[in-house]
Amino acid sequence: MQKFIIHGSRGSFPTSGDDSVKYGGNTICFEILTNEFQIFIDAGTGFQNAHIREDKTKLILISHFHHDHIQGLLSNSGVFQTNNNFLLCSALTDAINASQSVNNYFGPPYFPPDVTSHLKNLEWWNFSDIIDFVKPKLHINFINLDHPGGAVGYSVENQKFKVSILLDNEFSTAQIPCHRNHPKVICKLSQVFLYSTSSVGGKCFYQNSENA
Ligand SMILES: [Zn+2]
Numbered sequence: 001m002q003k004f005i006i007h008g009s010r011g012s013f014p015t016s017g018d019d020s021v022k023y024g025g026n027t028i029c030f031e032i033l034t035n036e037f038q039i040f041i042d043a044g045t046g047f048q049n050a051h052i053r054e055d056k057t058k059l060i061l062i063s064h065f066h067h068d069h070i071q072g073l074l075s076n077s078g079v080f081q082t083n084n085n086f087l088l089c090s091a092l093t094d095a096i097n098a099s100q101s102v103n104n105y106f107g108p109p110y111f112p113p114d115v116t117s118h119l120k121n122l123e124w125w126n127f128s129d130i131i132d133f134v135k136p137k138l139h140i141n142f143i144n145l146d147h148p149g150g151a152v153g154y155s156v157e158n159q160k161f162k163v164s165i166l167l168d169n170e171f172s173t174a175q176i177p178c179h180r181n182h183p184k185v186i187c188k189l190s191q192v193f194l195y196s197t198s199s200v201g202g203k204c205f206y207q208n209s210e211n212a
Helices: 045-049 095-105 127-134 184-193
Strands: 003-008 029-033 037-041 057-061 086-089 122-124 139-145 151-157 162-167 199-203
Touching: 003 045, 029 045, 057 127, 086 095, 086 127, 095 122, 127 139, 139 162
Parallel strands: 037 057, 057 086, 086 122, 162 199
Antiparallel strands: 003 029, 029 037, 139 151, 151 162
16 A cells, blocks of 8 residues: 545534644545555545546545535546546445436536536446456455445455445444444454454444434
């Protein structure tokens, strides 16, 4: 891995002001830069600050379609350079559903012009095809998280590193402890999904007592 960059980690809305200087005020966007790929996990408003690399294959993996995870997709001028191809996908659904969700968000009446459906350099793929495409350079995996409407976490791994990004998981009664002190999802995450992880990104990872 060349770089792991957190462009934004806030939920719901971008926040300006002195209070957000330390950790930044933008919504979700993580970047993983490898020799071959520039990979973004979500495209919240933090995406606007990413330097789009013309020399890399660019992937955008969407965890789910809540607005704070996609609202910055058109905020980066690199998206409007037609020679910049982006491969987008979400393990939460197939390419058709994913593109429709984003096109609806960036189309009337929510957004003035119908933009994303005309940007032919934004290519929506099925997640399984992305997995095949990045082999043997990278191994990308996902895990279902508990969140209204669903969400997925991703891990990106090669022989030198493993980065796991887990966003918006909320504990529920379905997550009965499988060991005395470990909720089921955490058992699965720590034993399987996070095994040998070198970097973990997370946001809104609530415990039961914090769910109001
Ligand atoms: Zn969400």
